[in-house]
Amino acid sequence: MTDGRKADAQPAPAGGWGALNAVERHLSNQQVLIKGNRALLSMNKPGGFDCPSCAWPDPDKPHFAEYCENGAKAVAWEATKKRTGPEFFAQHRVEDLKAWTDHELEAHGRLTHPLRYNARTDTCQSVDWQTALTEIGEILRRLDPKRVELYTSGRTSNEAAFLWQLYGRLLGTNNFPDCSDMCHMTTTMALPESIGVGKATVTLEDWEHCDALFIIGQNPGTNSPRMMGYLHDMARRGIPIVTFNPLKERALLRFTDPQNPVEMLTGRGQPISSNYFQLRTGGDIMAMQGICKAVIAADDLAKTNGAARLLDLNFIAEHTHGFEAFADHVRALTWEEIERYTALTRDQIQQAAIVYMKAERVIACWGMGITQHKHGGDAMHQILNLLFLRGNIGRLGTGACPVRGHSNVQGDRTVGINKTPTEDFLVNLDRAFGFRSPREHGHDAAECCEAILRGDVDAFLAMGGNFFRAIPDSERVAKKVPQIELTVHVATKLNRSHLTHGKQAYILPALGRTELDLQDGKAQTITVEDSFCVVHGSTGRLAPANELCRSEPWIIANLAKKTVADRAAIDWDALILDYSRIREKIEAVFPDEFVDFNARISQPGGFRLPNGASERKWDTPTGKANFLFDPDIRDQDDDTPEKPHLQLMTIRSHDQFNTTIYSNNDRYRGVSGERMVVFMNDTDMVEHGLSEGSIVEFTAATRDGIERHAAGFKVVAYDVPKGCCAAYYPETNALLSLAHRDRRSNTPAAKSVPVIVSASRAGTPVCSKSEVPESYPARPTAINPVA
Numbered sequence: 001m002t003d004g005r006k007a008d009a010q011p012a013p014a015g016g017w018g019a020l021n022a023v024e025r026h027l028s029n030q031q032v033l034i035k036g037n038r039a040l041l042s043m044n045k046p047g048g049f050d051c052p053s054c055a056w057p058d059p060d061k062p063h064f065a066e067y068c069e070n071g072a073k074a075v076a077w078e079a080t081k082k083r084t085g086p087e088f089f090a091q092h093r094v095e096d097l098k099a100w101t102d103h104e105l106e107a108h109g110r111l112t113h114p115l116r117y118n119a120r121t122d123t124c125q126s127v128d129w130q131t132a133l134t135e136i137g138e139i140l141r142r143l144d145p146k147r148v149e150l151y152t153s154g155r156t157s158n159e160a161a162f163l164w165q166l167y168g169r170l171l172g173t174n175n176f177p178d179c180s181d182m183c184h185m186t187t188t189m190a191l192p193e194s195i196g197v198g199k200a201t202v203t204l205e206d207w208e209h210c211d212a213l214f215i216i217g218q219n220p221g222t223n224s225p226r227m228m229g230y231l232h233d234m235a236r237r238g239i240p241i242v243t244f245n246p247l248k249e250r251a252l253l254r255f256t257d258p259q260n261p262v263e264m265l266t267g268r269g270q271p272i273s274s275n276y277f278q279l280r281t282g283g284d285i286m287a288m289q290g291i292c293k294a295v296i297a298a299d300d301l302a303k304t305n306g307a308a309r310l311l312d313l314n315f316i317a318e319h320t321h322g323f324e325a326f327a328d329h330v331r332a333l334t335w336e337e338i339e340r341y342t343a344l345t346r347d348q349i350q351q352a353a354i355v356y357m358k359a360e361r362v363i364a365c366w367g368m369g370i371t372q373h374k375h376g377g378d379a380m381h382q383i384l385n386l387l388f389l390r391g392n393i394g395r396l397g398t399g400a401c402p403v404r405g406h407s408n409v410q411g412d413r414t415v416g417i418n419k420t421p422t423e424d425f426l427v428n429l430d431r432a433f434g435f436r437s438p439r440e441h442g443h444d445a446a447e448c449c450e451a452i453l454r455g456d457v458d459a460f461l462a463m464g465g466n467f468f469r470a471i472p473d474s475e476r477v478a479k480k481v482p483q484i485e486l487t488v489h490v491a492t493k494l495n496r497s498h499l500t501h502g503k504q505a506y507i508l509p510a511l512g513r514t515e516l517d518l519q520d521g522k523a524q525t526i527t528v529e530d531s532f533c534v535v536h537g538s539t540g541r542l543a544p545a546n547e548l549c550r551s552e553p554w555i556i557a558n559l560a561k562k563t564v565a566d567r568a569a570i571d572w573d574a575l576i577l578d579y580s581r582i583r584e585k586i587e588a589v590f591p592d593e594f595v596d597f598n599a600r601i602s603q604p605g606g607f608r609l610p611n612g613a614s615e616r617k618w619d620t621p622t623g624k625a626n627f628l629f630d631p632d633i634r635d636q637d638d639d640t641p642e643k644p645h646l647q648l649m650t651i652r653s654h655d656q657f658n659t660t661i662y663s664n665n666d667r668y669r670g671v672s673g674e675r676m677v678v679f680m681n682d683t684d685m686v687e688h689g690l691s692e693g694s695i696v697e698f699t700a701a702t703r704d705g706i707e708r709h710a711a712g713f714k715v716v717a718y719d720v721p722k723g724c725c726a727a728y729y730p731e732t733n734a735l736l737s738l739a740h741r742d743r744r745s746n747t748p749a750a751k752s753v754p755v756i757v758s759a760s761r762a763g764t765p766v767c768s769k770s771e772v773p774e775s776y777p778a779r780p781t782a783i784n785p786v787a
């Protein structure tokens with residue numbers, strides 16, 4: 001059921017007792033109360049393990065309990081006592097398991113044995129490691145490497161990712177689809193056009209010194225909850241926090257710090273955003289340009305009046321390129337069009353501009369609300385333009401702050417998971433390992449899906465993740481997977497991608513980050529890179545889920561021995577007996593970034609990778625920071641704000657980590673016990689003849705001749721701008737067209753899926769397996785299954 005989910009003026013604060021209670025509940029649901037609590041205390045500390053949840057950085061001096069509610073859920077989920085072993089698979093045919101929900105599949109527990117699919121019985125059966133790896137190796141040796149895809153999800157460590165890319169290149173391919181291709185790839189591609197690097201320019205020290213913060217299209221209360229500690233502290237110090245988000249996200253309105261006794265006792269919480277601008281989805285380009293227009297107008301006036309200037313003229317002159325053209329562009333925009341595109345008023349934009357102009361040191365953060373749009377990169381450029389106006393980059397307390405998702409998604413890229421590797425990198429790799437890497441560019445996630453649809457993929461190998469569930473057009477792609485010769489998934493928990501299998505299929509059980517990884521009797525340390533480019537070590541402590549679980553580096557090395565042993569003289573055993581040898585190789589391939597790698601990971605807090613823009617060194621073709629804009633693009637998705645359809649944002653609930661669904665609740669949005677909901681604006685509901693609780697279906701309004709449908713969503717009245725609505729991912733992924741994506745990076749435009757919403761027709765099945773239910777089931781089993 002749902003409760004007062006309409007975000008009113010005084011919503012209950014996020015965090016607080018609700019968060020603490022949730023931690024205990026999730027630990028006890030997984031039967032790991034004592035073990036889990038102890039594990040949590042060593043999380044994000046020197047000598048402990050890195051939180052497997054998000055990529056928010058660890059402070060040099062961690063708190064006693066340096067974890068958050070959602071980090072605790074991630075640990076409990078991994079440390080669970082529940083198991084999914086061979087007996088389970090003997091009892092359940094794969095076809096039957098497809099009817100289980102995402103939650104049910106993973107909640108059954110940790111995978112314990114290597115498994116091989118048996119087509120005759122339609123079950124997965126236990127197989128010993130050497131047999132599995134030998135068979136996989138033999139199949140791969142027969143295949144054309146250009147038709148092999150190696151997927152990486154962002155929990156994979158630097159060490160494993162480095163071996164994974166090495167293995168792929170020894171096989172002969174650069175096909176490295178990666179979860180970041182659906183995430184911050186927009187940032188990786190667009191940010192360097194502005195400033196020469198594709199990563200955050202800020203450090204935690206900058207966070208401590210900034211005096212105004214802009215949060216654009218990001219929901220930290222759920223997705224990077226440790227960021228809330230900083231927001232809470234800033235808000236208490238009176239530092240303005242300006243939020244742009246179509247949804248009123250509760251933690252950005254008011255938050256109770258669980259470590260603050262007074263707030264915990266009074267239950268009042270701290271207001272977080274000083275200004276909350278509920279813009280239309282896709283309206284960020286014009287919102288940012290509107291603020292720039294107001295700042296430039298104020299500066300023009302100051303110049304006329306001989307008053308103190310508002311722009312940082314020195315920075316603009318010395319460090320930037322293209323200012324005049326940009327200034328002329330925003331001067332020429334009319335307020336009428338800015339209001340129309342953003343659904344904000346001129347006055348609201350002026351308020352944001354005033355906050356910006358009053359501040360000496362500004363940081364701007366963004367997340368999926370910016371990156372997952374057709375013109376996401378163009379929106380990002382406008383955020384950077386705003387920062388440039390007053391020199392808010394490369395100076396203490398200022399900078400660009402994309403907040404990445406998975407805990408090591410950034411590191412995986414840094415160490416070579418890249419479909420378009422540079423020649424310099426390949427030369428170093430070839431020299432370090434004595435072979436010649438393929439030069440032909442490979443596939444990203446979208447291109448991998450297209451290749452599957454064309455029938456051009458013979459093997460799909462996944463290092464973690466839930467690819468066939470997380471991708472756009474998930475149903476269309478999944479239908480083609482059975483034609484693939486070989487699918488292999490290295491995983492901790494069973495998910496829908498494993499059931500979406502090729503002709504020959506294997507599931508290989510991996511150790512999680514929290515677990516002790518013993519090689520040659522010695523505990524191994526892996527490394528990760530956080531969102532602020534800091535690399536540090538992580539050493540698992542918990543007892544492995546099963547003695548047959550293997551570390552990702554072990555699995556890759558042993559697979560390599562069975563597949564590519566003859567292609568280069570690499571002592572794979574030596575590399576995995578001591579991971580510091582893998583790091584020596586990483587250093588050899590990336591001598592500038594990883595100098596003294598092994599020595600530096602033992603220093604508290606790790607070390608920061610070089611970042612030119614944070615020192616005002618601009619590695620761009622102009623040698624400057626570039627003011628970029630495209631005069632023809634005013635909206636992140638289409639050319640006009642008046643659309644015949646609704647723009648659907650596909651978002652995360654508070655109780656999920658991507659496709660991992662911890663529960664069907666979304667505490668901060670007042671939803672409990674269900675995920676098949678759509679958040680709609682009152683006026684849109686009336687115009688569609690709908691009311692609270694109506695059951696609706698979506699038809700994608702993409703004009704590519706392909707029909708895309710999803711049914712069985714219950715309408716929830718919500719404070720969201722007219723024309724926009726929201727529903728959860730991955731239940732909506734079948735609606736996304738593969739072609740609807742950021743034009744630079746191919747990142748799916750998951751935050752603005754054009755949809756037509758209609759009441760479920762009588763007799764139309766809500767889901768493929770059941771009739772329209774009287775009251776909506778708490779377990780929406782088999783709704784919109786992938787295969």
Ligand SMILES: Nc1nc2c(c(=O)[nH]1)N[C@H]1C(S)=C(S)[C@@H](COP(=O)(O)OP(=O)(O)OC[C@H]3O[C@@H](n4cnc5c(=O)[nH]c(N)nc54)[C@H](O)[C@@H]3O)O[C@H]1N2
Pocket residue numbers: 053054055070183184216217218219220222223224244245246247249280281282283284366367368369370404405406636649650651652654656657658751
């Ligand atoms: N607990 C938990 N933590 C996570 C994850 C998780 O699923 N659960 N996922 C991890 C991953 S991989 C990632 S990438 C991050 C994702 O973290 P976020 O970047 O926070 O991702 P989302 O929740 O998908 O969307 C962010 C916000 O964008 C807003 N939004 C939608 N469209 C627009 C728009 O057009 N403009 C603006 N300004 N805002 C818009 C939405 O209302 C939402 O609040 O979190 C990571 N951390």
Ligand SMILES: Nc1nc2c(c(=O)[nH]1)N[C@H]1C(S)=C(S)[C@@H](COP(=O)(O)OP(=O)(O)OC[C@H]3O[C@@H](n4cnc5c(=O)[nH]c(N)nc54)[C@H](O)[C@@H]3O)O[C@H]1N2
Pocket residue numbers: 106153154155156179180182183184368372405406463464465466467470471472490491492493494495510511512513552650651652657658659660729730732733736750
């Ligand atoms: N519509 C829509 N689609 C989206 C998004 C959206 O906002 N809207 N967001 C996109 C984003 S930002 C991302 S990052 C992708 C996420 O896509 P993925 O990274 O592919 O998906 P996850 O759900 O994070 O993967 C969960 C699985 O990872 C496995 N796993 C967990 N820990 C480990 C480990 O330590 N080792 C190994 N080997 N396996 C492990 C478990 O089996 C688990 O089932 O989805 C994208 N898809």
Ligand SMILES: [Mo]
Pocket residue numbers: 179180182183184405406
């Ligand atoms: Mo992500």
